Amino acid sequence: MTDTLLRPAPPAALTHEERSALIDSVRRLLADRCTEGDVRRIIDSDSGHDPALWRALVDLGIAGLTVPEAHGGAGLGATELELVMEEAGAVLLPAPLVSAAIAATLVPDLDGLATGERIAAVAFTGRHGWTGRDTVTVAGGRVTGTARFVADAAIADTILVAADEGVFAVEVADARITPLPVFDRTRRMADVAIDAPARQVADAGVIAKARDIGVVALAGEQAGGARRMLEMTVAYARDRHQFGRAIGSFQAIKHMAADLLLESESATSAARDAARQLADGSTTADAAVALAAFACADAFVRVAKDGIQMHGGIAFTWDHPAHLYLRRARSGAQLFGDSDRWRDRYLAALEAQA
DSSP states (O other), X not given: OOHHHHSOOOXXXXXXXXXXXXXXXXXXXXXXXXOHHHHHHHHTSSSSOOHHHHHXXXXXXXXXXXXXXXXXXXXXXXXXXXXXXXXXXXXXXXXXXXXXXXXXXXXXXXXXXXTTSOOEXXXXXXXXXXXXXXXXXXXXXXXXXXXXXXXXXXXXXEEEEEETTEEEEEEGGGEEEEEOOOSXXXXXXXXXXXXXXXXXXXXXXXXXXXXXXXXXXXXHXXXXXXXXXXXXXXXXXXXXXXXXXXXXXXXXXXXXXXXXHHHHHHHHHHHHHHHHHHHXXXXXXXXXXXXXXXXXXXXXXXXXXXXHHHHGGGGGSTTSTHXXXXXXXXXXXXXXXXXXXXXXXXXXXXXXXX
């Protein structure tokens, strides 16, 4: 392990204008390269991954957004990551950005990470695991066992195993990766069976921070997805007429839309506050991250579910994008543990602050 891993440089700080310029660049790129048609094309492919889109994200500096500048990345922090993920979530970007952010925190000097030449998937195991179903052990100089439901493993070059004993890097050639059938094809999952030499690349102490970075990135994605789903629903309510009136003028639809606006805005506030506290090293960051984890997940599910209801029958067809947002909402709500688990963490963090 390098000295850089033990004492990483603080992330760079952007001005408000620089941050706005970054988000505008991301939004323009995604509007051009990640339309609904592009998303459908990518998710219908065998890998669910578009190397050309990934290269465009790399060229813009998004793949290495939180990789320190000393290792070729942009050196930015949780605040910028969350804002970028809002844009990614709004278009259902099928790219391994959450995995990239976690990997950059675990092993910032991993060769090829900042340049996008290496994609790293992260398997949280042991007490750091989310499902309780992994059987990965580190003993006798080897990593052995199976990590379940590892996001982006099928397109990865390296598997980073976050275990009780530390973080270990396993090349995909030393693992057996079994893609899983998924409800949400914009985020592929796989089981990873490993029997390889234990090459430790970081201490276990960095895993909690990497987990929090991943949660904040996912929360930003969920907030962005909820906002876009709300926008689509409101636009439909304005355009769809029944009995000579726009359905958005009906009281029941107005009340539902108001509730969903509250859910969407609350999710955005929770995600951005968690990112800010994490970037600032706040003593209350644990509670803010846990709050964002369940609040953003629940908000996205509700906005997507009720938005489909407000659309009526059209939203149940394959041709309408609403169901894609519901699928992303449902899968994200389980990615790092369900909302009940995060509510327990939130209460524990509040008790620790008292």
